[in-house]
Amino acid sequence: MFGAIPYMGIGSRSGVIFKQEQSCQSSAHRVQYASIMVFSYYNRLNSAQKRVYRKSDDIHAVPLPNASGLHPFIFELAVALEHEDRVKTEYFCQKLTADLVAGLTAPPVRVNVLAARPSASWGELHGLYVPAQGRTSAVITVWMRTAQRRQVVAFRSFLRTLLHEICHHLDYELFNLSDSFHTEGFYKRESSLFHQLMNREKGRGE
Numbered sequence: 001m002f003g004a005i006p007y008m009g010i011g012s013r014s015g016v017i018f019k020q021e022q023s024c025q026s027s028a029h030r031v032q033y034a035s036i037m038v039f040s041y042y043n044r045l046n047s048a049q050k051r052v053y054r055k056s057d058d059i060h061a062v063p064l065p066n067a068s069g070l071h072p073f074i075f076e077l078a079v080a081l082e083h084e085d086r087v088k089t090e091y092f093c094q095k096l097t098a099d100l101v102a103g104l105t106a107p108p109v110r111v112n113v114l115a116a117r118p119s120a121s122w123g124e125l126h127g128l129y130v131p132a133q134g135r136t137s138a139v140i141t142v143w144m145r146t147a148q149r150r151q152v153v154a155f156r157s158f159l160r161t162l163l164h165e166i167c168h169h170l171d172y173e174l175f176n177l178s179d180s181f182h183t184e185g186f187y188k189r190e191s192s193l194f195h196q197l198m199n200r201e202k203g204r205g206e
């Protein structure tokens with residue numbers, strides 16, 4: 001059921017697939033997420049963390065009150081990425097994100113779009129979320145080129161990554177979760193955002 005998430009390659013809950021977090025590192029729990037058995041890590045959480053995990057798992061969608069108003073940004077973002085224009089890509093990522101979170105009455109988050117993904121032996125980083133600290137607002141960073149071949153990331157994957165990081169933001173700032181775990185509910189919320197934003201684009205043959 002997670003086959004549509006291109007950058008995660010997740011195994012089943014009962015599976016034995018060790019998955020290194022490649023798509024995202026949240027600075028709040030970088031160590032925790034560094035190398036985990038996806039979903040099975042639940043057993044290693046303390047009771048407070050398990051409560052947060054279950055709460056996250058129970059939220060399956062994020063209805064957007066202003067989805068139709070966001071569709072123009074999706075189109076512009078796709079064009080900017082296709083033209084490999086980093087500045088415009090960042091601009092429309094920021095506009096989309098700002099209006100999306102404002103529509104949900106969540107605090108703002110800054111978005112940086114950088115060139116080639118960082119990589120090392122663990123793989124390559126697709127996105128990064130740094131929660132707000134003091135007066136410093138939260139920051140999302142996404143990369144528009146693959147690490148190895150330096151090719152521009154496919155639009156759907158790029159949008160998925162941005163929405164993935166926005167979901168971390170919403171966990172903290174909208175759902176008031178004290179931690180942002182990768183639960184099944186988390187991925188459902190990511191898909192929920194993706195489909196609301198992409199629905200209109202289907203009619204354009206994308």
Ligand SMILES: [Zn+2]
Pocket residue numbers: 023024025026164168182
């Ligand atoms: Zn993540």
